[in-house]
Each structure stands twice: as structure tokens, then as C-alpha cells.
Amino acid sequence: MGALAEDIVATVLENIEEKGYKDEEHKAALIKDEANQFFKDQAYDVAIDLYSMAIEYHPTAVLHANRSMAYVKKELYGSALEDADSAIALDPSYLKGFYRRATANMALARFKKALNDYAAVVKVCPNDPDARRKFEECQKIVRRINFEKAISTDHDKKSAADSLDLNSIVVEESYDGPHLDEKVTADFMRDMIAAFKKQKKLHRKYAFKILIEIFAFLRAQPTMVEISVPEKQKFTICGDVHGQFFDLCNIFDINGLPSEKNPYLFNGDFVDRGSFSVETIFTMFGFKLLYPNHFFLSRGNHESDVMNKMYGFEGEVKKKYSQQMSDFFTEIFCHLPLCHLINSKIFVCHGGLFKEDGVTLDDIKKTDRVRQPPDEGIMCDLLWSDPQPLNGRCPSKRGVGCQFGPDVTVRWCKENKVDYVVRSHEVKPEGYEEHHNGQCYTVFSAPNYCDQMGNKGAFITITGDNLKPKFTTFDCVAHPNLPPMAYANNLFGF
Structure with a gap:
């Protein structure tokens, strides 16, 4: 954690202590709100640290999914996958968990795994236009890859040149x-x-x-x-x-x-x-x-x-x-x-x-x-x-x-x-x-x-x-x- 992030996290903790919140679920919710704002401001390192603190107090699918997206923004796709898996494990009905996992798998070129997650979202929300579009686009990529494999040969491919x-x-x-x-x-x-x-x-x-x-x-x-x-x-x-x-x-x-x-x-x-x-x-x-x-x-x-x-x-x-x-x-x-x-x-x-x-x-x-x-x-x-x-x-x-x-x-x-x-x-x-x-x-x-x-x-x-x-x-x-x-x-x- 950088010095700036440490200072911000310390300030958030002080505010919580000053207000006398004892309930850990409530503390986690307040920290999440702070983290969401830093995410919107594109301060992803700070957002990740705050989401991590909130998860320590009270882990939820939402917190893991939010931190997963912050990791995606940082190109830390392995960590993003872990958080998406945690979100799904905590709440298998939370669709953003599947969205996050699909995004991370896409970034790692694991298109078939991403397609499975988009399919899960479309199954639950068949009329969601965004889910349908992403499912169809990912499906096109998988089909194209399968087609290219099917027609490939051991001979050298013709160069574009x-x-x-x-x-x-x-x-x-x-x-x-x-x-x-x-x-x-x-x-x-x-x-x-x-x-x-x-x-x-x-x-x-x-x-x-x-x-x-x-x-x-x-x-x-x-x-x-x-x-x-x-x-x-x-x-x-x-x-x-x-x-x-x-x-x-x-x-x-x-x-x-x-x-x-x-x-x-x-x-x-x-x-x-x-x-x-x-x-x-x-x-x-x-x-x-x-x-x-x-x-x-x-x-x-x-x-x-x-x-x-x-x-x-x-x-x-x-x-x-x-x-x-x-x-x-x-x-x-x-x-x-x-x-x-x-x-x-x-x-x-x-x-x-x-x-x-x-x-x-x-x-x-x-x-x-x-x-x-x-x-x-x-x-x-x-x-x-x-x-x-x-x-x-x-x-x-x-x-x-x-x-x-x-x-x-x-x-x-x-x-x-x-x-x-x-x-x-x-x-x-x-x-x-x-x-x-x-x-x-x-x-x-x-x-x-x-x-x-x-x-x-x-x-x-x-x-x-x-x-x-x-x-x-x-x-x-x-x-x-x-x-x-x-x-x-x-x-x-x-």
C-alpha cells in the first residue's frame, strides 16, 4: 500500500471510530461507499485498499465484485478472477460476479470460460440487452477461433505482405x-x-x-x-x-x-x-x-x-x-x-x-x-x-x-x-x-x-x-x- 493510500485508509478509519459505529456490517458498508467514490475518481489503488478493509469487516459478494473490477482496471486479472470466484461463492445469484469473471477471462483470452459466464447471465436475464450483446460477441470470438483451428494446416500461412x-x-x-x-x-x-x-x-x-x-x-x-x-x-x-x-x-x-x-x-x-x-x-x-x-x-x-x-x-x-x-x-x-x-x-x-x-x-x-x-x-x-x-x-x-x-x-x-x-x-x-x-x-x-x-x-x-x-x-x-x-x-x- 502506498503512503497516500495508507493516509486515506487511516482517515476513513478515524471517521468511523469518531462516529462510534460498532456493527461490523455497518462499518463495511461505510467503507464501501468511500471505496466506490475513489473508484469513480479512478483512484483504483485506494479503492482496492478500502474494499479490502471492508471485506475484512464483513465480506459480501458486492464487495468482492467491486474489488474485482478495480483489479481489472489495474490489469491484475488473476486477482480479479479470485474476487469474482469469491463473489459467486458468497452469492451464486449475484450476476455481477459472473460479469466480472467473464471480463477477467476475456482479458486472459480464456474465451470459452467467459462465454459460459455470459451464458449464465443471459439465462437469468434473457431480456437484458447488454448481457445479450456481450454473450453474442463472445460467442462470435469462440466460433472464429474454432473455425481458424479447423482450417489451419501444418503448412506456412501466407503472409499479409x-x-x-x-x-x-x-x-x-x-x-x-x-x-x-x-x-x-x-x-x-x-x-x-x-x-x-x-x-x-x-x-x-x-x-x-x-x-x-x-x-x-x-x-x-x-x-x-x-x-x-x-x-x-x-x-x-x-x-x-x-x-x-x-x-x-x-x-x-x-x-x-x-x-x-x-x-x-x-x-x-x-x-x-x-x-x-x-x-x-x-x-x-x-x-x-x-x-x-x-x-x-x-x-x-x-x-x-x-x-x-x-x-x-x-x-x-x-x-x-x-x-x-x-x-x-x-x-x-x-x-x-x-x-x-x-x-x-x-x-x-x-x-x-x-x-x-x-x-x-x-x-x-x-x-x-x-x-x-x-x-x-x-x-x-x-x-x-x-x-x-x-x-x-x-x-x-x-x-x-x-x-x-x-x-x-x-x-x-x-x-x-x-x-x-x-x-x-x-x-x-x-x-x-x-x-x-x-x-x-x-x-x-x-x-x-x-x-x-x-x-x-x-x-x-x-x-x-x-x-x-x-x-x-x-x-x-x-x-x-x-x-x-x-x-x-x-x-x-x-
Whole structure:
């Protein structure tokens, strides 16, 4: 519990004690009212702490269902599932318990389980239009998955790139955006970023040209990319950007545009949530093509089909371009490297370390990344895991990956001759956090995440001869009046 949350909880307790309430059910109801208000104000951490306190006084299905939804908002789907199960166990007739469990299962791509819960709601409330709509949408997803499995073969599927004919796409005379000729240039990147800032769109011919070229490049990359930073050379590591294009541009304003003398690594979660994900990812891919050996990209858990369908990227691409382009992005994301190793001493991945001991760098190199993220194994942990302060491991509150303690980090770093781990994946008030006595760091580069968290963003700089991380923090900047999640699928409860 953070200091702010502790202060708020203490204040709520004082108010209850001052009013002399002795009945624990009454106390729980009062705390629930406070928690509901914090939930409405999007202060989900405080709401979770207050719901937890109310549950200690008097557990009810409503309290567990409310906390479940707060966990969903925090993307802690494992905890959300546990609370939904508790709500249903306490009151099998409480339909919101089934709703919450369905939402969490959808987020974890467990569509058949979600469908069963929506079916239970529809059975009790056949005339509820929202329940009926969600049931039918989920049913479509399950049918589509079953159909795709039925027609799949062992042969390689045809790539979306094979069906694209750039020569047939005409650039209209009315188009006044940047033109991409033979290859991406620094001038083109400056012009494209300037156009994006004016909310203009890159012509689809040039957009597809970038995607075809980045696809060809990424297919030839290894699962773990090794980076050599020369002495005195600065190198910058950034965390999640999440479609916050104008904050990405602010990083470049603060720290300089990418170049051969100013290399960058962006550590996953380029898209989703923020409603300028298209602009963000084309900026990322453009710089990768311009500086292939000085601009690096790691896959995050949001570079996946399920996340993109839920948190807005698919909807945004379809709105600004087409379903064909959205499908191509899904294919491209599967080829992004999973991690990087800098000067053989700094290991960088989006999530964290592993559920099992003994995982080596060679094991990581041999991991098949060209797929959607699995629920178990090395790839899953690299994309989903989180550090914890206590030794050992425990199941992740996210429902995927694990939480790993300082002893796990120390042992893994020693066995693999690594100085420390850099990971992202979690919002931090200052944009970064040190864990495990300086052998694990979180860096998160999306300030005021989703226009509501109030956090700073941060990035790390090192030099080739001084690998000690230096942190730079920054605040959010203004962006056009388009809220986060503008393109998200409302089937998922957002």
C-alpha cells in the first residue's frame, strides 16, 4: 500500500471510530461507499485498499465484485478472477460476479470460460440487452477461433505482405503529407512526425511500405538481440509508451532525436490504451529502419492480438486504415525480439524473470517467439512477470507470469554473469523504481498514464564505460482532445 493510500485508509478509519459505529456490517458498508467514490475518481489503488478493509469487516459478494473490477482496471486479472470466484461463492445469484469473471477471462483470452459466464447471465436475464450483446460477441470470438483451428494446416500461412501490391496503390494529388521514396531518411522522419503532430495521416501506400520493410527486417532478427555500446557512447532505455505519441516526442525533445550518436532501446508496450498508437508505432518503425543498429525495440505483452483487440490498437488501425493493416501488425509483432543484452551485462526485457530456476541466456536465444504469447514458459515470463520485495516466487496478480523476489534476481544474474535487469510493464509514481538492491530496475515512460494516473515518465541513460543507470524523469505534455481508450472494445468493460 502506498503512503497516500495508507493516509486515506487511516482517515476513513478515524471517521468511523469518531462516529462510534460498532456493527461490523455497518462499518463495511461505510467503507464501501468511500471505496466506490475513489473508484469513480479512478483512484483504483485506494479503492482496492478500502474494499479490502471492508471485506475484512464483513465480506459480501458486492464487495468482492467491486474489488474485482478495480483489479481489472489495474490489469491484475488473476486477482480479479479470485474476487469474482469469491463473489459467486458468497452469492451464486449475484450476476455481477459472473460479469466480472467473464471480463477477467476475456482479458486472459480464456474465451470459452467467459462465454459460459455470459451464458449464465443471459439465462437469468434473457431480456437484458447488454448481457445479450456481450454473450453474442463472445460467442462470435469462440466460433472464429474454432473455425481458424479447423482450417489451419501444418503448412506456412501466407503472409499479409504477399498480398500487398504497392505499385497498385495511387497517391492522390490532394495528399499533402510526407512522401516516402526509396528508403526512410532523417528528413522523412522529421516530416512524418510534424504531420502526426498536426493530426495528419501517413498515406496508406507509405504506411504499408514501412510495414513491409520492417517485417522483412524483424524476421531476420534473433530472439535476444545483443547490443554493444562503445566507451563514452550514451545509450537510452525507455519503458512503456502506450500510444502516448506526444509524450514520446517530448522524450526526443528532452534527450535528442535518435541517431547513430544517440541510440535508443524502447522496451515494449508501444501501443494500446493511448489513442495515438498508430502515430507512435510508425515513428518507432521508421526510426528502426533509419537506424537499424542504433534503435532497438523489444516486444511487450501489449504487442499481441488479444491485447490489441481489447485495449484499442486494433480499433484505431481499422479506423485510420483497414482491417488488412491491423492483421499485418499482428503478424509483424510476432517477430519482435523478446529481450536485449547490453555489453553482456545489462539484461532488458519487458516483464521479468522466470517461474523456474536454471533459465540461461542460451535458453532464451532458443525460445520460439514467432507466435502469440503463451500462458506458460520463458516467453510468457519475459513479457508478463513482475518483481516482488519478498524472497521466492508467487503467482502473479495478473493471472499470467509470476512474481519473483530478490533471491531469484541475485541467483539469475550471477548464473548468467549479468550485472542487473531492466524491465518495464508497471506504472511507477516517479517513472522508475529500484528493486532487489539495485539488481532490478523498472522504467516506465508514459507520464500521467491514461490521462489519470498522475505519474511521471522516466528513461535510463548509461554509457559504454559506465553502466550505472542514470534516471531522467519528465511530466506529461498536452495532446489533442482525444481521450485514452477511444478505440477500445467496450465488450471488455471499459
